[in-house]
Amino acid sequence: MASGILMMIYDGIGDRPVKELRGRTPLEVAKTPNLDRMACEGINGLMDTIAPGIIPGSDTGHLALLGYDPFEVYTGRGPFEAAGIGIEVEPGDIAFRCNFSTLEKGVITDRRAGRIKEGTDELSRAVNGMDFEIEFMFEKGVEHRGVLIFKDQGLGSGVGDIDPHKEGVPYLESKPLSHDSKDARTARLLNDFTLKSIEVLSEHPVNISRMERGEKPANILLARGSGTVPYIRPLPERTGMKCAAIAGIPLVRGVCRMAGMDVIQVEGATGGMDTDIGAIYRRAKEAMKEYDFVLVNIKGCDISGHDGLAREKVEFIERLDSELKILEGLEQHYIAFTGDHSTPVPVKDHSGDPLPLTIVGPQVLRDDVTSYDERSCVRGGLSRLRGQDLLNVLMDLSGHGEKFGA
Amino acid sequence: MASGILMMIYDGIGDRPVKELRGRTPLEVAKTPNLDRMACEGINGLMDTIAPGIIPGSDTGHLALLGYDPFEVYTGRGPFEAAGIGIEVEPGDIAFRCNFSTLEKGVITDRRAGRIKEGTDELSRAVNGMDFEIEFMFEKGVEHRGVLIFKDQGLGSGVGDIDPHKEGVPYLESKPLSHDSKDARTARLLNDFTLKSIEVLSEHPVNISRMERGEKPANILLARGSGTVPYIRPLPERTGMKCAAIAGIPLVRGVCRMAGMDVIQVEGATGGMDTDIGAIYRRAKEAMKEYDFVLVNIKGCDISGHDGLAREKVEFIERLDSELKILEGLEQHYIAFTGDHSTPVPVKDHSGDPLPLTIVGPQVLRDDVTSYDERSCVRGGLSRLRGQDLLNVLMDLSGHGEKFGA
Known part of the structure; x- marks a missing residue:
C-alpha cells in the first residue's frame, strides 16, 4: 500500500519559557504521552517556518x-x-479585505456596522451594480466582512489602507506606497471606489431601515490588506499528488485553495478553543484513504497564546494529545507534527521562534529524543530545517519525490 | 523596560585544533568563567557568518x-x-583604496612612500586640482593611505588593481575583468588617472623637498580594491531600531556607517592587542541606554590568529572574559557573543570555520551547554545558524521583529 503524507499543523504551538510554568514551555508542561511516543518512534528536529x-x-x-x-x-x-471565502481570483487581480462599517459626520463610529448580519446580500448587489471605471467584484463574507477585487491589467498592490483600524476618526485616503505609477493608479481607483460606495450605500433601503430601528448603518466599505493574486503553480501539478486540507479558518483555507488543494469541511471544526479535535482527526484519517497529502490546521494553541493564557494552552495541547489514538492505523503513512509559527504566552502574538518537528513513518531514522517539545527536539536527527523544505522531505520519505537530474 | 540588542563580535575568535595546545582550540584552553556562565544561562549554537x-x-x-x-x-x-574614513559616498560611485607610493625608474620602490606622514594634505589638494575627464574625489587617510572615488554614471567596478602588491616591479595597467564596456571604461579612466597623478605629484614641492632630504617621494597613487558603492537600505529604516557601532578598525566602521548606524569612538580602543577592553565594554553598556541595537567589534583575537600565536590568542580571550563583569546590569537586554569569522592559529588567516554563538536574555530557551567554545556550542539549542539570520533572531527575541503576513 502506498504511503501518504499527513502534515499536522498545530497553529501557534511553539512557545518560550513561561514564568507561570516555572520557566518551562506549555508543551514541556503538558502531559502528552502520545506525542512523546511519536517523538520516540520518529525523527525529530526544529523547524523555522x-x-x-x-x-x-x-x-x-x-x-x-x-x-x-x-x-x-x-x-x-x-x-x-x-480564496478562503471561495472567490475565483486570477493571477494579477488586486484583492482587498473589506468591512461594512458606519460613517457618521465624517467619522468611523463602528468598524463592523453593528456586526450587521442581515441585508448584506442586498447591499452587496447594490455595490456590484455601481458604475465604475474598471471591472471589479465585491463579495460579502460572514457578518460585516467582505472582499473586493479589482480586475484590470496594470494595477499595483502597493497601496495604503482605507481602514483607519480604529474608531472615532475619519477614514483614510489610500496612498501609493511606492513611486510606481501602477500603485498610484490603484490608490486613485480605491479612493474613487470608496466614495462611490458611500453614495450607493447611504441611500440604500436596508440602511434607511436600520437607522429607523436605531441600528448602525453599513454605509461605507473600509478596504485593507491589498495584495496581488500571485501565480502559484498548483500543488497537484507541482508534486503529482492528490492534495487536501482541513482548516478551521478561512485564511488558511484560502492559501490551500490557491495552491489547488481540495478543502474539506469538518462538522464541528470551529477554528476556536471549542473545536471538535476528534472529528478533525477522524476526518483526516478518512481523507488519507483518498488523498496522497493532507494538511490539517488546528487553531486552539494560537488563540490561548494570543490571549497569554498558559494554563489554557497546556490544556488544549493535552486535548490534542489525548485524541491522537484516533490516528492509529495510519502506520504506513508519514505524519509530521509541527506548527506554522510559535505564539508564545509571554509575547501574546506570533513569534519567529522555531517549532518542534517530529516525523513518524515506516522508514524514518529514529533518534533518541523521547519528548515532543521545543527543547528536546533540537537534539533530534533532523537538526534544524526550514518550512519550505518540509514537504520535500516528506515526499522523499514517502516515495513521492522525483529525482532532480540523472 | 524595552529590550535592546548587543552584538559582541570578537573578531577572528574561532579556531581549529592547535598542536601547541594539544589539539584544543584557544577558546577551549582559555579560562573563561564569565563566557561559560553566559553559555550556561543562554542558548548556544554554531554560526556560519x-x-x-x-x-x-x-x-x-x-x-x-x-x-x-x-x-x-x-x-x-x-x-x-x-565610508570608514568618513567620505560621503553615493550608490553607483566607484571607490578604490589608494597608497601614496614611490616610483623610481619605472619601478615601485616603496609601496608606502616611506610611510609618509607630513605633506599629504598639500599632495591631496594637488591631485584634486587635476583636470580630469570625469568628476572624481581623492581623500587622504592615515599616513600613506587614501581613497579615490570616481563619480560618474555608467562605470563598472570589475577592474584590476594598479597596485602590484609588491616592490621592485613596475606598477600594473588596470584591465577590465569582464567584457562589459562599463568595466573597460573604468579601467581606461583609472589608467589615465594614474598617469596624471604621476605628472602632478612628481613635480610637487612636497616631493622635491622630500627628495632633497633623502626621503622617498610620494609620486604615484596605487589604486586597488575597486568596488561599486551599493545601495544598502539603512538599518534604522529597515528595522525601526536606533543603531550604533563600536569598532577599532576603519573598514568595519565603514560597513556600519554605510548601513546607517551611528559610529561611536571609544578612547583607548586601538584595534590592536593593546586595546582597552574595559573602556569598550563600559561604552557599549552606556550606549545600550540610548540605542536599540549596538554592535561591538574587538579585534585582538584576529591579530594573534594572523600571527599564528596561540598563547597570545589564549591570553587575549582571557582578557576579553575577565572584564565581562562590566556588562552586569544589562540583563533585560539580549546579548549575542560570537565573531565575524575564524582566524585559526594554524591557518594564520581568516577561515570559513563556524563560530561559537551564545545568546543570553530574558526569554531564551536555555540549553545544557556549559562552555563557550567551538566544540561545546554545537550541542546547543540553536543548532547551526547563518550570520545573515542572527539579527532577525535577536530582533524576534527582543520584540523588535515585525510579522510578515497576517
Missing part, C-alpha cells in the same frame, strides 16, 4: 509549509482571504 | 551580521574603506 527569526503570519507560514517562497508570492492578505 | 565554508572578510562578514547579503551588495573593499 520561513527563516530563523522571521515572524510568520498564518498565510505566509502555510505558503512556506506547502513549499512556496512567501517572499516571492506574497504581497498582502487580500488574495488569500478572497 | 556567510555560509558553510565561505571565508568572510571583515567587510563581508559584518555585512552578513547586519542582515545584508554580501553576494548581492559587495563588489570590492573600496566603498567600505571610503
Whole structure:
C-alpha cells in the first residue's frame, strides 16, 4: 500500500519559557504521552517556518509549509482571504479585505456596522451594480466582512489602507506606497471606489431601515490588506499528488485553495478553543484513504497564546494529545507534527521562534529524543530545517519525490 | 523596560585544533568563567557568518551580521574603506583604496612612500586640482593611505588593481575583468588617472623637498580594491531600531556607517592587542541606554590568529572574559557573543570555520551547554545558524521583529 503524507499543523504551538510554568514551555508542561511516543518512534528536529527569526503570519507560514517562497508570492492578505471565502481570483487581480462599517459626520463610529448580519446580500448587489471605471467584484463574507477585487491589467498592490483600524476618526485616503505609477493608479481607483460606495450605500433601503430601528448603518466599505493574486503553480501539478486540507479558518483555507488543494469541511471544526479535535482527526484519517497529502490546521494553541493564557494552552495541547489514538492505523503513512509559527504566552502574538518537528513513518531514522517539545527536539536527527523544505522531505520519505537530474 | 540588542563580535575568535595546545582550540584552553556562565544561562549554537565554508572578510562578514547579503551588495573593499574614513559616498560611485607610493625608474620602490606622514594634505589638494575627464574625489587617510572615488554614471567596478602588491616591479595597467564596456571604461579612466597623478605629484614641492632630504617621494597613487558603492537600505529604516557601532578598525566602521548606524569612538580602543577592553565594554553598556541595537567589534583575537600565536590568542580571550563583569546590569537586554569569522592559529588567516554563538536574555530557551567554545556550542539549542539570520533572531527575541503576513 502506498504511503501518504499527513502534515499536522498545530497553529501557534511553539512557545518560550513561561514564568507561570516555572520557566518551562506549555508543551514541556503538558502531559502528552502520545506525542512523546511519536517523538520516540520518529525523527525529530526544529523547524523555522520561513527563516530563523522571521515572524510568520498564518498565510505566509502555510505558503512556506506547502513549499512556496512567501517572499516571492506574497504581497498582502487580500488574495488569500478572497480564496478562503471561495472567490475565483486570477493571477494579477488586486484583492482587498473589506468591512461594512458606519460613517457618521465624517467619522468611523463602528468598524463592523453593528456586526450587521442581515441585508448584506442586498447591499452587496447594490455595490456590484455601481458604475465604475474598471471591472471589479465585491463579495460579502460572514457578518460585516467582505472582499473586493479589482480586475484590470496594470494595477499595483502597493497601496495604503482605507481602514483607519480604529474608531472615532475619519477614514483614510489610500496612498501609493511606492513611486510606481501602477500603485498610484490603484490608490486613485480605491479612493474613487470608496466614495462611490458611500453614495450607493447611504441611500440604500436596508440602511434607511436600520437607522429607523436605531441600528448602525453599513454605509461605507473600509478596504485593507491589498495584495496581488500571485501565480502559484498548483500543488497537484507541482508534486503529482492528490492534495487536501482541513482548516478551521478561512485564511488558511484560502492559501490551500490557491495552491489547488481540495478543502474539506469538518462538522464541528470551529477554528476556536471549542473545536471538535476528534472529528478533525477522524476526518483526516478518512481523507488519507483518498488523498496522497493532507494538511490539517488546528487553531486552539494560537488563540490561548494570543490571549497569554498558559494554563489554557497546556490544556488544549493535552486535548490534542489525548485524541491522537484516533490516528492509529495510519502506520504506513508519514505524519509530521509541527506548527506554522510559535505564539508564545509571554509575547501574546506570533513569534519567529522555531517549532518542534517530529516525523513518524515506516522508514524514518529514529533518534533518541523521547519528548515532543521545543527543547528536546533540537537534539533530534533532523537538526534544524526550514518550512519550505518540509514537504520535500516528506515526499522523499514517502516515495513521492522525483529525482532532480540523472 | 524595552529590550535592546548587543552584538559582541570578537573578531577572528574561532579556531581549529592547535598542536601547541594539544589539539584544543584557544577558546577551549582559555579560562573563561564569565563566557561559560553566559553559555550556561543562554542558548548556544554554531554560526556560519556567510555560509558553510565561505571565508568572510571583515567587510563581508559584518555585512552578513547586519542582515545584508554580501553576494548581492559587495563588489570590492573600496566603498567600505571610503565610508570608514568618513567620505560621503553615493550608490553607483566607484571607490578604490589608494597608497601614496614611490616610483623610481619605472619601478615601485616603496609601496608606502616611506610611510609618509607630513605633506599629504598639500599632495591631496594637488591631485584634486587635476583636470580630469570625469568628476572624481581623492581623500587622504592615515599616513600613506587614501581613497579615490570616481563619480560618474555608467562605470563598472570589475577592474584590476594598479597596485602590484609588491616592490621592485613596475606598477600594473588596470584591465577590465569582464567584457562589459562599463568595466573597460573604468579601467581606461583609472589608467589615465594614474598617469596624471604621476605628472602632478612628481613635480610637487612636497616631493622635491622630500627628495632633497633623502626621503622617498610620494609620486604615484596605487589604486586597488575597486568596488561599486551599493545601495544598502539603512538599518534604522529597515528595522525601526536606533543603531550604533563600536569598532577599532576603519573598514568595519565603514560597513556600519554605510548601513546607517551611528559610529561611536571609544578612547583607548586601538584595534590592536593593546586595546582597552574595559573602556569598550563600559561604552557599549552606556550606549545600550540610548540605542536599540549596538554592535561591538574587538579585534585582538584576529591579530594573534594572523600571527599564528596561540598563547597570545589564549591570553587575549582571557582578557576579553575577565572584564565581562562590566556588562552586569544589562540583563533585560539580549546579548549575542560570537565573531565575524575564524582566524585559526594554524591557518594564520581568516577561515570559513563556524563560530561559537551564545545568546543570553530574558526569554531564551536555555540549553545544557556549559562552555563557550567551538566544540561545546554545537550541542546547543540553536543548532547551526547563518550570520545573515542572527539579527532577525535577536530582533524576534527582543520584540523588535515585525510579522510578515497576517
